[in-house]
Amino acid sequence: xxxxxxxxxxxxxxxxxxxxxxxxxxxxxxxxxxxxxxxxxxxxxxxxxxxxxxxxxxxxxxxxxxxxxxxxxxxxxxxxxxxxxxxxxxxxxxxxxxxxxxxxxxx
Amino acid sequence: xxxxxxxxxxxxxxxxxxxxxxxxxxxxxxxxxxxxxxxxxxxxxxxxxxxxxxxxxxxxxxxxxxxxxxxxxxxxxxxxxxxxxxxxxxxxxxxxxxxxxxxxxxx
DNA sequence: ACCGTTCTACGATGCTCGTCGAACTTCGAC
DNA sequence: GTCGAAGTTCGACGAGCATCGTAGAACGGT
Numbered sequence: 001x002x003x004x005x006x007x008x009x010x011x012x013x014x015x016x017x018x019x020x021x022x023x024x025x026x027x028x029x030x031x032x033x034x035x036x037x038x039x040x041x042x043x044x045x046x047x048x049x050x051x052x053x054x055x056x057x058x059x060x061x062x063x064x065x066x067x068x069x070x071x072x073x074x075x076x077x078x079x080x081x082x083x084x085x086x087x088x089x090x091x092x093x094x095x096x097x098x099x100x101x102x103x104x105x106x107x
Numbered sequence: 108x109x110x111x112x113x114x115x116x117x118x119x120x121x122x123x124x125x126x127x128x129x130x131x132x133x134x135x136x137x138x139x140x141x142x143x144x145x146x147x148x149x150x151x152x153x154x155x156x157x158x159x160x161x162x163x164x165x166x167x168x169x170x171x172x173x174x175x176x177x178x179x180x181x182x183x184x185x186x187x188x189x190x191x192x193x194x195x196x197x198x199x200x201x202x203x204x205x206x207x208x209x210x211x212x213x214x
Numbered sequence: 215a216c217c218g219t220t221c222t223a224c225g226a227t228g229c230t231c232g233t234c235g236a237a238c239t240t241c242g243a244c
Numbered sequence: 245g246t247c248g249a250a251g252t253t254c255g256a257c258g259a260g261c262a263t264c265g266t267a268g269a270a271c272g273g274t
Contacts, residue, residue, distance in 0.1 A: 019139070019209060019212035019213075020134055020135070020136055020139060021134075023130050023131075023133045023134035023139075023209070024130075024131070024134030024135075025134075026130045026134075027127055027128075027130035027131030027132075027133075027134050028127070028131075028231095028232080029127055030232085032126070032127060032130075047250090048250090048251080049250065049251080055232090055233070055234090056233075056234060056235080057250080057251065057252085058233085058234070058235080058236095058251085058252080058253080058254095059232070059233055059234070060251090061251060061252060061253085062231095062232075062233085063232090064251095065252095077240095077251095079240095079241060079242070079250090080240065080241040080242070080249070080250050080251075081241095081250065081251085082250080082251065082252095094212065095208035095209065095211065095212055096204070096207070096208055096211070097203070097204020097205065097207050097208040098204060098205050098208030098209060099208075100203070100204050101202035101203055101204040101205030101206075101208065102126060102130070102202065102205060104202065104203070105126040105201065105202055106126075135261095135262090137262090154220090155220090155221080156219095156220065156221075162262085162263075162264090163263075163264060163265085164220085164221070164222090165221095165222080165223090165224095165263080165264065165265075165266090166262065166263055166264070167221095168221070168222060168223090169261090169262070169263080170262085172222095173261095184221095184270090184271095186220090186270090186271060186272070187219065187220050187221075187270065187271045187272065188219095188220065188221085188271095189220080189221065189222090
């Protein structure tokens with residue numbers, strides 16, 4: 001079949017994003033590592049499995065779901081891979097300065 | 108007796124503040140309410156008990172401890188009252204924009 | 215000195231969260 | 245078609261957290 005692979009996983013719209021969920025999502029070491037990797041990587045997003053993490057695959061999936069449902073990242077399916085992208089536009093519009101403040105913190 | 112009441116409760120120094128702890132501390136609805144009240148109130152700080160919260164006093168004490176140990180607030184004893192102050196200077200210096208982003212979020 | 219106010223400390227309980235292993239699905243390559 | 249790689253889902257377990265009630269300490273006023 002031609003075309004079509006635009007499988008974007010369900011996520012909250014910009015208006016549905018809650019500050020408490022975002023903060024709680026960012027408050028975990030594993031998820032913060034993930035977000036930092038997404039922020040410093042290419043803007044088109046990176047494959048989830050490409051980020052080295054000291055956890056198993058299922059735990060990684062769990063954390064990615066938390067980040068997605070909180071509105072921090074977008075995920076789309078591309079073949080057998082999942083590509084994650086940081087929703088920098090939405091976060092900057094809702095909470096200007098927050099993301100930069102978090103990312104600028106000492107690693 | 109003259110002077111002396113400078114009883115400041117133990118708290119992390121600016122260098123000891125961890126971004127993960129700060130985010131996790133701010134990620135709770137009760138604590139976020141507390142921080143918002145401290146931010147909009149007088150700069151000298153307000154009494155802990157003055158903020159209306161849907162929890163008991165012991166729970167309130169617990170949340171204040173979390174905020175203090177994360178480095179978000181300072182607490183000093185003043186007679187029979189505990190005065191809480193937001194550590195805006197330290198937070199702004201460490202994570203510029205973060206606090207404003209959080210406080211600017213829709214209530 | 216006594217009492218009321220204000221808050222902390224101590225247990226105790228229920229629940230959520232982070233973690234894992236195993237089984238299942240889907241896709242790409244041979 | 246068959247195999248392997250990439251991720252998801254499910255159930256389970258342990259740790260930590262939020263909550264509460266009660267008891268106790270420190271201070272101010274009468």
